[in-house]
Amino acid sequence: MVKRKSKGNHVPLIIEPHPVDYNGYPFITLIQYRDSHDLTVIDNATNKTITAFVLDKCGAAGLNEEAVISVIAEWYEHHADSYPLSFEFSKKGISGVMSSIIQSYPIDFVTRVIGPLPKFNMTENSRVRRRRKKQVPAGVEIHRYVTF
Numbered sequence: 216m217v218k219r220k221s222k223g224n225h226v227p228l229i230i231e232p233h234p235v236d237y238n239g240y241p242f243i244t245l246i247q248y249r250d251s252h253d254l255t256v257i258d259n260a261t262n263k264t265i266t267a268f269v270l271d272k273c274g275a276a277g278l279n280e281e282a283v284i285s286v287i288a289e290w291y292e293h294h295a296d297s298y299p300l301s302f303e304f305s306k307k308g309i310s311g312v313m314s315s316i317i318q319s320y321p322i323d324f325v326t327r328v329i330g331p332l333p334k335f336n337m338t339e340n341s342r343v344r345r346r347r348k349k350q351v352p353a354g355v356e357i358h359r360y361v362t363f
Contacts, residue, residue, distance in 0.1 A: 229327045240284065242291040243270070244330030248320050256287050258317070259299045260334045265320045268300060268313060276315040283313075299335050 255267035273280040290303040304310040
């Protein structure tokens with residue numbers, strides 16, 4: 216069996232901070248994906264994908280961009296280090312509306328990121344230990360009491 220090479224970029228991903236003279240919102244990130252440039256707010260990044268809310272899609276989705284940015288600004292000020300933006304939208308009950316502007320970018324096709332690229336470890340598996348049910352020995356009597 217022959218392995219195929221990825222048709223993605225063979226150039227490593229370039230992650231840059233905002234320019235020194237940048238006066239915009241600190242949470243906005245520019246993603247260069249294939250031949251397009253998207254203004255986004257990153258939800259989470261992993262080794263394979265970048266999940267982001269694309270602000271350029273707000274008009275097409277019928278969302279008020281100023282209202283969306285005000286919710287994002289509040290999240291950024293208070294909780295950006297604690298949990299992803301999608302959690303904030305879920306807490307506010309607007310995750311269904313915001314799903315129309317979310318997009319996942321495969322890392323292989325992203326060439327440049329300008330702005331913050333938050334990474335939250337969401338792969339933690341909690342292990343649940345369950346006890347096995349033990350058989351009642353044959354010589355033990357079981358009395359069932361009925362209470363009223």
